Amino acid sequence: MPGEAVYPRxxxxxxxxxIAFILTVAPSVSTVHAVEDAREVSxxxxxxxxxxxxxxxxxxxxxxxVAGRFGGAPINVQYNSKKGGGATIEGLATSLQAAANGMxxxxxxxxxxxxxxxxxxxxxxxxxxxxxxxxxSNLAYMLARxxxxxxxxxxxxxxxxxxxxxLANPDTLIFTAADADHPSFGCRDKAKWTYFxxxxxxxxxxxxxxxxxxxxVARSLVKKREVRERFEPSNPLMAGGENVQPLLIAxx
Numbered sequence: 001m002p003g004e005a006v007y008p009r010x011x012x013x014x015x016x017x018x019i020a021f022i023l024t025v026a027p028s029v030s031t032v033h034a035v036e037d038a039r040e041v042s043x044x045x046x047x048x049x050x051x052x053x054x055x056x057x058x059x060x061x062x063x064x065x066v067a068g069r070f071g072g073a074p075i076n077v078q079y080n081s082k083k084g085g086g087a088t089i090e091g092l093a094t095s096l097q098a099a100a101n102g103m104x105x106x107x108x109x110x111x112x113x114x115x116x117x118x119x120x121x122x123x124x125x126x127x128x129x130x131x132x133x134x135x136x137s138n139l140a141y142m143l144a145r146x147x148x149x150x151x152x153x154x155x156x157x158x159x160x161x162x163x164x165x166x167l168a169n170p171d172t173l174i175f176t177a178a179d180a181d182h183p184s185f186g187c188r189d190k191a192k193w194t195y196f197x198x199x200x201x202x203x204x205x206x207x208x209x210x211x212x213x214x215x216x217v218a219r220s221l222v223k224k225r226e227v228r229e230r231f232e233p234s235n236p237l238m239a240g241g242e243n244v245q246p247l248l249i250a251x252x
Contacts, residue, residue, distance in 0.1 A: 039150070039247050040108040042099040043072035046087040048116035048134070049126045050080025054191045058115045058156060059087075061192065062201040066111055069205060069250045074102070084128035092134070093142045100146035109247060110148040115197060117187065118157030120180065136166035143167070150244050152211065156197045158183035164239045173241020175200065175215055177222075178234035185231055195222050196236055209250050212238065 043066050047059035056079030063077045076095050078087040099110060114134075117124040122139075125132035143151055151172045155163055160176035168174045177184035177196035186195035193202055200218035208214035215238045226233050 040103060041066070041070045041072040041111050041248070042103055042108065043067055043075045043077075043111045043113070044092075044095050044099050045075070045077045045113035046092055046095075046115070047079030048087050048114060049124050050085055050087075050128065051082055051126050052187060052189045053081075054187050054189060054194060055079060055115045056081070057192045058194060058197040058201075059113060062113045062115070062154070062156075062197060065201045065205050066113070070109075070111070070248055071251060072111060074099070080125070080127035082128065084130070086127075088125055088127055088130065089132050089134055089138060093145070096142055096146050100148050103148065105147045106149050108148070109150045109152060109244065110143075110146060111152045111154075112143070113154045113156075115156040115194065118155075118159045118162075118178075118184075120159050120162055122162065123155070123157055123160075136163045139163060140166040143172070150247060152241065152244060152248070154200070156184065156194050156200075158234075160184070161235075161237050164237060168240030170240060170242045171244060173211065173244045174237075174239050175211070176237045179237055182232060182234045184234040184236075185226065185229075195225055196234070199225075200236075210245065211248060212245060 043063050045059040045063035047055035049055045059079050060077050063075050066072050067075050076099060078091060079085060080087045114123060122133045122135040125134060149171050153167055153172065154175045156177045158178055159180055161179035163176060164174055184194065184196050199221040200214060203221060204214035204217035208217060219236045222236055223233055
């Protein structure tokens with residue numbers, strides 16, 4: 001017919017099998033490319049307040065979930081106890097630098113998780129008799145010193161929103177369990193997770209395709225729980241990271 005393309009007979013004979021082959025293989029090829037494009041992720045997770053076991057439990061559980069979803073290796077988990085521990089300002093600076101030394105500073109991703117009590121001054125460190133406060137300036141300096149371009153920081157603590165102005169930028173994605181003016185909840189001694197840690201890491205991130213999707217689900221879960229228990233909303237926050245989010249490809 002006029003206007004109709006004419007193909008050689010050999011194309012007609014193999015056309016159907018070829019199309020079937022492409023439809024079968026194309027999705028797997030896309031998956032392979034996605035895996036190849038994924039960046040190496042190094043996870044550093046610290047439970048800073050040793051007088052309550054929930055922070056050590058959360059630091060450990062959160063690191064496992066992140067590594068499972070994004071292939072984080074190596075993993076550095078440290079937490080304090082009533083007797084002491086290495087999850088201090090000095091220990092954090094050393095661990096961040098060690099993680100960065102084994103990575104490509106321009107391509108790979110440093111994933112930091114901090115869980116503790118918090119105040120408007122920063123994060124509480126309690127290791128035996130040692131007490132310290134990690135301020136937003138402290139943490140910003142430590143992260144900058146690593147030389148890593150891409151970073152993700154999750155802070156599970158009261159008033160943790162105070163860290164956002166100093167840390168969030170297009171290359172640094174930050175999540176906080178609360179805004180700068182409210183406490184967060186769930187830091188009971190024998191609990192495995194805080195409210196935010198459970199919602200974000202233990203529930204949402206196990207299934208979500210991206211960190212942003214996980215945060216949206218977690219924020220809703222936290223709000224519902226706080227309303228149910230008649231707590232003033234903690235208002236978890238997400239900021240920055242426009243250049244980081246596309247690089248984090250979650251595994252199925």
